[in-house]
Amino acid sequence: MNPTREEYLFFSLPEKLLLYGLTLLSLGIMAAQIWQRVKVWQQGKPIAELRTGWRYWLPTREALGTWWKNLATYVLAQKKVRGSRPKSGAPMHLMIFYGFLALTIATTLLGINTYSPIKFHQGNYYLIYEATFDTLGLLLLFGLLWAIGRRAIAMREGKKLALETPYEAQKTDQRRYPISGNASDMAVLFLLLALTLNGYWLEAARISADPKPWDNWSWVGYAISQLQGPFSPIQYKGVYWFHVGLVLTFFAILPQLRIRHVLLAIFTTAATDDKPMGKLVPISMEEVEQTEQIGAKLPKDLSRWHLMSLDACMECGRCTEVCPAWNVGKVLNPKQVVQDLRQAATGGLALAETISEEALWQCTTCNACVEACPVNIRHVDLIVDVRRNLVSEGALSGSAAVMLRQTASTGNAWGTNVSEREKWMEGLDIPLCRNGEEFEFLFWVGCAGATDPGAVKTTKAVAALLKKAGVKFACLGKEEACTGDPARRVGEEFLFQDQASKNVGVFQRYGVKKVVTACPHCFNSLKHEYGDFGSTMEVFHHTQLLQSLVRKGDLLAVPASSRVVYHDPCYLARVNDETEAPREIAPGMADPQPSGKKTRCCGAGGGRMWMDEPNEQRPANARADQLLATGAETVALGCPFCRIMLEPAVKAKGGDHIRLLDLAEMLQEANG
Ligand code: SF4
Ligand code: SF4
DSSP, rough: OOOOOOOOTOOOHHHHHHHHHHHHHHHHHHHHHHHHHHHHHHBTTTHHHHHEEEEEEEOOTHHHHHHHHHIIIIIIIIIHHHHGGGGGGGHHHHHHHEEEHHHHHHHHHHHHHHHHSSOOOOHHHHHHHHHHHHHHHHHHHHHHHHHHHHHHHHHHHHHHHHHHOOOHHHHHOGOOOOOOOHHHHHHHHHHHHHHHHHHHHHHHHHHHHHTTTTTGSSSHHHHHHHHHHHOOHHHHHHHHHHHHHHHHHHHHHHHGGGGGGHHHHHHHHHHOOOOOOOOTOOHHEEEEHHHHOSSSSSGGGSHHHHHHHHOOOOOOOHHHHHOOOOGGGGGGHHHHHHHHHHHHHHOOOHHHHHHHHHHHHOOOOOOHHHHHOOTOHHHHHHHHHHHHHHTTOOOOOOHHHHHHHHHHHHHHTTTOOOOGGGEEEETTTBBBGGOOOOOOEEEEOOOOHHHHHHHHHHHHHHHHHHTTOOOOEEBBBGGGGOOOOHHHHTTTHHHHHHOOOOHHHHHHTTTOOOOEEHHHHHHHIIIIIIGGGGOOOOOHHHHHHHHHHHHHHSOOOOOOOOEEEEEEOHHTTTTOOHHHHHHSTTOOBOOOOOGGGGOOOOOTTTTTGSSOOGEEEOOHHHHHHHHHHTOOEEEESSSSHHHHHHHHHHHHOOOOOOEEEEHHHHHHHHTT
C-alpha cells in the first residue's frame, strides 16, 4: 500500500460546497476590511513608489531583488527579533513565527496537491511530511503557551498596579505596563491555541476514524488517537467542522487584531526603502509650491509606505524600551507615536495634535527605535516630517529657534562669529585650502570642533596625528560653515538645504575628494545627505582614518586598558554601523550596557542640545550611570556632542578624577 491520505474524507458534495461557500465568505470579510485600510494608505504620497520600486502595492521588476533580500532578512531570518533582548519575548516570538510558518507551508503543499493536477502527497514524501510538520507544530504550541503565561503574569501585575494608579497615569505611564496585556490580545492567543490543538485533534480523529498502517509517522496525532480510541465518521466530521469554524473566524477577524502584522509586516519589511538609516529625504521647492506647505500636517502628507507601516505595528514596545527620552521619564513614547499616527491616519486628523507637540520635540533622532523595530517602522522620518510642518508654522521657540537663527546668520549653530573658526589653529601651522595647499583629505572641523573648548582639544589632537602620520590634509577655516544637521533634524529643512548647497559649492571649488571629520553628525550628513546636493566625496570618521593609520604602522594604538569605557555615539555606531574602528585604535576598552549598535543616546541629537530640560530628565545622566557602572576612570568618546552632554553628567556623578577624552586625544597621548 502506498502511504497517503484521502482528502475530504467522508464528505459529500453538498458538504464540500458548504465548506467552499463559508471559506469565501470568511476571506471576503477579511478582504473587505483590508480594502478599508488600503483606502487609508492610498491617501498618502506615492513617494515610496519612486524609491523602493513598487507600483499598485506590488514590486516593480527592478525592485524584486531588494524585496526578496528584505523578505529573507526581516521576515524569514527574523533579524530584528533575534537581535532583541530575550526579556522582550524574542524566543517566544521566534517559536510562534517558525511554528506558524511551518504550518502555512504544510497547508500550502496540501492545497497544491489537492487542487492541482500534480499529485505528490504519497509514499516516502508523505511520511516525512507528516513527521516533520507534526514536530514543527509543537513550536507553535509551546510558543503560544509561553505567550499566554507571559501575558497572564503581565495582566495580573497590571491589575495590581491599576488598583494603585490613577487612570490618567496608567494611560501615559506604560513603563509600568511593558506588555500590552489587554483581553482581546489574550482572546486571540487562546483562539490560536485552540486552532493548534484542534489541528492535532483533527489529525487524531482522522486516524481514529480511518486507521492506516503508516499513521504512527504522524506521531502527535497518532498518540492522541491511541488515547481516544475509534471514531465514527460523524464524530470525525464534528471535529472537522469545529476546526473549520476556528480557521474561518480567525481569517474574518484578523485585520482587526494586532496579529494582522503577520500579513502586513511581509509587505512593509519587503518594501523597506534601502536608504541609509541616517538619511532624511529632502523636500523640493516644487513640492512646496504644489502643496503650499512644508512637511507633514495631515496623514495625506505621509508616504503610502509609512501609512501602511503604522498598521504593521505589532505593539511589542521594543521601540519604547530603548528610547532615551522615555527612559528618563519624558512623555515621548515611540510606540504611542505610532499608535497615535495610526489613529490620525484612520480619522484624517492633524498629526501634531494627535501625537502631542511636547513628545515630538523630545526626540533626539537617535534611531534606537528604528533599529529595534521588527517591522522596520521609521519613527524618525515620521517625527522629523511632522516637525518640518511645525517649524514652517512658527511653532518652534526658545533656544532651538535661536540656534536656527544663529546658523542662518553666522553659519555656526552656536552663533560664534566666522572669524572665530580659525582661532584653534593659532600657532599650529594648519594647512588651509585657500592657500592653495595640496591635500588628500579635507579635515572638516565642524561648529563644535572649531569653537567648543572640549571639542577643540579633539580637533587639535586629530590635526597633530594627521601631521605625525604624514597625511596630506587641509582645512577650510573661515570658509567652513555648519553642515546644517541640527537645523535639518529640528525640522528647518530649507536652512539645511542652504547650508548644504553652499558647502558643496566650496567642496567643488577646491576639488575635494576625501573628507575626514571628528563629528559623527557632520559625518552622517556629509556621507549620506550631501549626495542630494551634488557631493561625490568619500567621507570618513576620524576613527576610521586613524584605524587605517594604525594598521599601516604610521601610528601606535592606545595601550589596552580595561579602566577605560567607550561610549558609542549613536550617529557613528547605530546609524553608520561603525563600532570596530574605535575599538581597534584603543583595544581592551570596557563596554557599558548597552553598547555598540544598541548604544544609549547622550541626548544631544535632533537639536535637543539646544533645548532646555530639567536635570532629572537629561538622558546624559542616565548614560553617565551606565558608563560609571563599569568602574572605569576614563570615558572614551568619539563625538563632540556626546562630550558636551556627558562631561557635566559624568563629573557630577563620578567626581573630578574621571577623565573624558576623545579617542584622538588618547591616541595622541600614546604617540607621544
Ligand atoms: S529616535 Fe531615539 S529619542 Fe526619538 S523616538 Fe526613537 S528612540 Fe526615542
Ligand atoms: S513601532 Fe515597531 S518596535 Fe514599536 S511597538 Fe510597533 S512594532 Fe514594536
